[in-house]
Amino acid sequence: xxxxxATPRGLDxxxxxxxxxxxxxxxxxxxxIGGYQLKExxxxxxxxxxxxxxxRGALPSRDELAKLRREIAQxxxxxxETMRVVRAAARTPPIDALRMACATLxxxxxxxxxxxxxxxxAAAKLxxxxxxxxxxxxxxxxxxxxxxxxxxxxxxxxxxxxxxxxKEPDPIAARAIDAYWVTVIDHGMxxxxxxxxxIASTRSDMVSAVTGAIGALKGPLHGGAxxxxxxxxxxxxxxxxxxxxxxxxxxxxxxxxGFGHRVYKVRDPRADVLSKVADQLGSAALENRNLFDLxxxxxxxxxxxxxxxxxxxxxxxxxEFYTALVLQALGLEPRSFVATFACGRVxxxxxxxxxxxxxxHLIRPQSEYVGPRxxxxxxx
Ligand code: ACO
Numbered sequence: 001x002x003x004x005x006a007t008p009r010g011l012d013x014x015x016x017x018x019x020x021x022x023x024x025x026x027x028x029x030x031x032x033i034g035g036y037q038l039k040e041x042x043x044x045x046x047x048x049x050x051x052x053x054x055x056r057g058a059l060p061s062r063d064e065l066a067k068l069r070r071e072i073a074q075x076x077x078x079x080x081e082t083m084r085v086v087r088a089a090a091r092t093p094p095i096d097a098l099r100m101a102c103a104t105l106x107x108x109x110x111x112x113x114x115x116x117x118x119x120x121x122a123a124a125k126l127x128x129x130x131x132x133x134x135x136x137x138x139x140x141x142x143x144x145x146x147x148x149x150x151x152x153x154x155x156x157x158x159x160x161x162x163x164x165x166x167k168e169p170d171p172i173a174a175r176a177i178d179a180y181w182v183t184v185i186d187h188g189m190x191x192x193x194x195x196x197x198x199i200a201s202t203r204s205d206m207v208s209a210v211t212g213a214i215g216a217l218k219g220p221l222h223g224g225a226x227x228x229x230x231x232x233x234x235x236x237x238x239x240x241x242x243x244x245x246x247x248x249x250x251x252x253x254x255x256x257x258g259f260g261h262r263v264y265k266v267r268d269p270r271a272d273v274l275s276k277v278a279d280q281l282g283s284a285a286l287e288n289r290n291l292f293d294l295x296x297x298x299x300x301x302x303x304x305x306x307x308x309x310x311x312x313x314x315x316x317x318x319x320e321f322y323t324a325l326v327l328q329a330l331g332l333e334p335r336s337f338v339a340t341f342a343c344g345r346v347x348x349x350x351x352x353x354x355x356x357x358x359x360x361h362l363i364r365p366q367s368e369y370v371g372p373r374x375x376x377x378x379x380x
Contacts, residue, residue, distance in 0.1 A: 136163035186348030258321030
């Protein structure tokens, strides 16, 4: 049903908050994170440095980084209550297991309802430290393997791959997952961040806000697209089949995953960064190289056909297209992709919760009533 121009569908174009954290310029194809262009940061700072930038407003000094790394490393191990939930959820999709496990993390906070800046910062470190442990433990349990405990001597990203695969990752793989998490750490007022801010605006706590954000990230229109991107490439099989495949999908009224964005009307700058990361991973294994070459060729064909079939919609490659390639080259299962995304985005969610708590103003929009009026129950 059409809505009045005063209430844009899906809040399109509405500014819902002021933030110092990140800015998405959809026309210029730019993403600013804490004052830096994404390309300045990705591949040049570690994930913990980017988290510090968002949480403290500046990149850390060497000592500050070492301290933050130490603190996060000490928090990585999961308490027994959380591990019980992860075990019980071994057969559910990883993102659902992460949502359930995240909610249990309140149990380990001395004052879970405390929303002071110090309590928020402590919760931010806890959540950021433990998300990779949850996702790695679930990845192993879901295939009948025992979880592997975290190694405090490794950076958060390298430790994640260690806990998934049981061996220290090679430097290219460790750099790739780190660059991926920096790339997705924050992205303006996306749906999951908005969900977190709405929850925080009621003076609810950090764990509640982040648990809600995971629910918002899960959907295929937001973070759930990279799994289907990989399915798509497997179905396309070879570059010469791409055009027929994409035309058939569009004729059937289906969306092409990894393309289109509410804000970007040009190529998503995160796709550029991740395509380079996928390219580097492609040099390490022939299988990855073949998939990368197929993706590059299919991307061009899909863009051409989208422009022809959906003219003027400016449907360009988004972050999820190359995310799929990076994560599968790191040996992760497609069902874990969205939960792995959450391991990076959690630092951004926490920063937004801190900012929203400081703002301390309830987010409470109105709706436009389009139902009937004046109905009566009737009778005598
Ligand atoms: N494939 C085919 N057509 C598309 C696609 C697509 N991927 N995306 C949008 N369209 C079409 C719509 O069908 C619609 O066509 P119409 O005008 O003929 O009705 C038009 O473009 C506008 O679509 P909207 O849904 O209004 O655009 P919106 O800005 O709401 O969509 C979204 C953004 C949800 C990301 C959409 O592009 C999409 O579904 N993409 C595929 C899923 C995906 O890749 N999601 C990841 C996004 S990145 C992230 O969240 C981390």
